[in-house]
Amino acid sequence: MNEAGRAIEAVYRAEAPRVLATLIRLLGGFDRAEEALHDAWLAALASWPERGIPANPRAWLVSAGRFKAIDRIRRDARFDRAADQLAQQIELEALPDDSDIPAIADDQLRLVFTCCHPALSPDAQVALTLREICGLTTEEIAAAYLTSPVTIAQRIVRAKAKIRDAGIPYVVPGPDELAERIEAVLQVIYLVFNEGYLASSGASALRTDLCAEAIRLARLLGTLIEEPEVTGLLALMLLHDARRAARVVGGEIVPLDEQDRALWNQAQVAEGQALVRQVLGGRFSLYSIQAAIAAAHGRAGSDWPLIVTFYDMLMRVDPSPIVELNRAVAIAMRDGAEAGLKLVDGLESALGDYRLWHAARADLLRRLDRAAEARSAYEAALALTTQPAEQRFIARRLRELTTPG
Amino acid sequence: MKYLCLVCFDSTLPDTLPPGEWAQLVKDSAEYDLELQRRGHFIAAEALMSPANATTVRMRQGKMSATDGPFAELKEQVAGFILIEAADLNEAMRIGANIPLARIGCVEVRPVMSVQG
Structure with a gap:
C-alpha cells in the first residue's frame, strides 16, 4: 500500500468507531449500521484517492453510510411499504455536522451503555465494548484473551442478537438508574484493565494493549459524562499501569516494596495523583479510595x-x-x-x-x-x-x- | 414490545415469612397490577397454585405420559406471571424489578416473539 493509501486507512480506523455509533442511532441497529459503515468505506476507497481525504471525514462517512443504507433498504424491498417508510424516516433524521460535537459524543455514550448492558453476560459486554467502542478486530480481542476468534465472534453475534431481539435500547439511562449503570460500565473497563494487568504471561505485548484500551475508554467516558468515579477509576488504572516496568522483571513478579521506583512512569504517576486530589474533595467511593491508596505509594516511599x-x-x-x-x-x-x-x-x-x-x-x-x-x-x-x-x-x-x- | 414477567419464588416462603408479611405482599401485588393498568403497561396477570398441584405431560409416539409435579425440580418455581407492554428492555426490567414478589424471589423478563408485518 502506498503512503496515500495508508493515510486513508489510518483516518478510517480512527473515525470508524464514532461513525458506527452515529450510524447505529440513525439506522436503529447494529446490523444495518455495520453494513452501511462497510459501504461507506468502499465509497471512500473509490473517492478519496482521487479527490483527497475530505475536510471532515467523519461527517463524510456518516453521510455516505446513511445514503447507502437508504439505497439498500429501498432496493431490498421495493414493494414493501414498511421498508419504504423506514427509508423515509432515516432520510428525515438530522445528520450531525462538524459543529455538532455533542451529538456525536452522545452517540458514543449511548453505544457504551448498550454494550455494557447488564442483560448481557460480562464476557459479552467486554467483547462487544472492545469491538464496537475501541474498534479492535475480533482477532485482536481473541489474541488478548487467549481464545479463538470464532469464540469471540460467536459471543459478539449472540450479544447483538439479544440487543436486537430483547429490545435493549440505544439510550443513555435516565437519572434514576444512571449511577447503577455507570457502575456496570466501569466494571467492564476495570475487567479489561485487569485482564491486561494481572496476566503477565503469554502474549504480553497484546495484553498490555488491554491496559491501554481500558485507560483510553475511561478517558473517553470522562469526556462524555461527569462522574467522580470515572475519574477515580482512571486514576487507579494510571497509577497501577505506571508501575508496569518495575512490576515484572525477568519474568518474575516484584512485590511493591522491592520495586525500583525509578522505573515507574513518573508522568503517569503525577497525572494519577493529580486526578486523586481532584476527586478527594467530593464523596469517597470505591474506585476513588483505591486510587488514593495507589497514589500514596510515591517514588520516595509509601x-x-x-x-x-x-x-x-x-x-x-x-x-x-x-x-x-x-x-x-x-x-x-x-x-x-x-x-x-x-x-x-x-x-x-x-x-x-x-x-x-x-x-x-x-x-x-x-x-x-x-x-x-x-x-x-x-x-x-x-x-x-x-x-x-x-x-x-x-x-x-x-x-x-x-x-x- | 411485549414482555412476559415470570415471577418465581420458593413456594415454602408464604408459610415461613413473618406473620403479616405475606398478606402485605399479596396486597402490594394487587395494587401493582392496578398501577400497571393505569400506566398502560398491563396486558394480563395471573398467580399460579403451588408446584405441588402441577402435572407435567408429554406426547411421545401419540401416547401421553404424565408425571406429578413441575418439569424441573427447582427451589424457586414459577408462581405467576404478568404480561406487559414496554418501550424497551430497560422499561421492562424496571417494571419487572418493581413487582413486589421480586423482593422475596426473582422475576425473569422474557421478550415475547413478535411476527413481523
Missing part, C-alpha cells in the same frame, strides 16, 4: 499510616475479606509484622484457599524470622498459584529461605 486510613474507609464502603487482608498488610508496614500477622491469621476461615492470603502470611513470617512456618506458607501459596511470574517469585523466596544469610 505513606503507610495514610494507606491504613484509606483501607479503613474502603472497609466501610465495600467490606470484604480481601480488603481486610490488604489492610492487615498495610498495618504490618505501619506497626510491624507481628501486628499484621495477628490480623492475617484471623482471616483464615474466609481466605484459607486464597493464594495471596498464604503469600501475605508467608511474607510476614519471613520478616519475623520464623523460617519453618514461612516455608510451609510459601509452599501452600505456590500450590494455589497458576501464574508463572508469581510462581517464579515464590520459588525464589523459598530458595532464599533454605540458604540462610
Whole structure:
C-alpha cells in the first residue's frame, strides 16, 4: 500500500468507531449500521484517492453510510411499504455536522451503555465494548484473551442478537438508574484493565494493549459524562499501569516494596495523583479510595499510616475479606509484622484457599524470622498459584529461605 | 414490545415469612397490577397454585405420559406471571424489578416473539 493509501486507512480506523455509533442511532441497529459503515468505506476507497481525504471525514462517512443504507433498504424491498417508510424516516433524521460535537459524543455514550448492558453476560459486554467502542478486530480481542476468534465472534453475534431481539435500547439511562449503570460500565473497563494487568504471561505485548484500551475508554467516558468515579477509576488504572516496568522483571513478579521506583512512569504517576486530589474533595467511593491508596505509594516511599486510613474507609464502603487482608498488610508496614500477622491469621476461615492470603502470611513470617512456618506458607501459596511470574517469585523466596544469610 | 414477567419464588416462603408479611405482599401485588393498568403497561396477570398441584405431560409416539409435579425440580418455581407492554428492555426490567414478589424471589423478563408485518 502506498503512503496515500495508508493515510486513508489510518483516518478510517480512527473515525470508524464514532461513525458506527452515529450510524447505529440513525439506522436503529447494529446490523444495518455495520453494513452501511462497510459501504461507506468502499465509497471512500473509490473517492478519496482521487479527490483527497475530505475536510471532515467523519461527517463524510456518516453521510455516505446513511445514503447507502437508504439505497439498500429501498432496493431490498421495493414493494414493501414498511421498508419504504423506514427509508423515509432515516432520510428525515438530522445528520450531525462538524459543529455538532455533542451529538456525536452522545452517540458514543449511548453505544457504551448498550454494550455494557447488564442483560448481557460480562464476557459479552467486554467483547462487544472492545469491538464496537475501541474498534479492535475480533482477532485482536481473541489474541488478548487467549481464545479463538470464532469464540469471540460467536459471543459478539449472540450479544447483538439479544440487543436486537430483547429490545435493549440505544439510550443513555435516565437519572434514576444512571449511577447503577455507570457502575456496570466501569466494571467492564476495570475487567479489561485487569485482564491486561494481572496476566503477565503469554502474549504480553497484546495484553498490555488491554491496559491501554481500558485507560483510553475511561478517558473517553470522562469526556462524555461527569462522574467522580470515572475519574477515580482512571486514576487507579494510571497509577497501577505506571508501575508496569518495575512490576515484572525477568519474568518474575516484584512485590511493591522491592520495586525500583525509578522505573515507574513518573508522568503517569503525577497525572494519577493529580486526578486523586481532584476527586478527594467530593464523596469517597470505591474506585476513588483505591486510587488514593495507589497514589500514596510515591517514588520516595509509601505513606503507610495514610494507606491504613484509606483501607479503613474502603472497609466501610465495600467490606470484604480481601480488603481486610490488604489492610492487615498495610498495618504490618505501619506497626510491624507481628501486628499484621495477628490480623492475617484471623482471616483464615474466609481466605484459607486464597493464594495471596498464604503469600501475605508467608511474607510476614519471613520478616519475623520464623523460617519453618514461612516455608510451609510459601509452599501452600505456590500450590494455589497458576501464574508463572508469581510462581517464579515464590520459588525464589523459598530458595532464599533454605540458604540462610 | 411485549414482555412476559415470570415471577418465581420458593413456594415454602408464604408459610415461613413473618406473620403479616405475606398478606402485605399479596396486597402490594394487587395494587401493582392496578398501577400497571393505569400506566398502560398491563396486558394480563395471573398467580399460579403451588408446584405441588402441577402435572407435567408429554406426547411421545401419540401416547401421553404424565408425571406429578413441575418439569424441573427447582427451589424457586414459577408462581405467576404478568404480561406487559414496554418501550424497551430497560422499561421492562424496571417494571419487572418493581413487582413486589421480586423482593422475596426473582422475576425473569422474557421478550415475547413478535411476527413481523
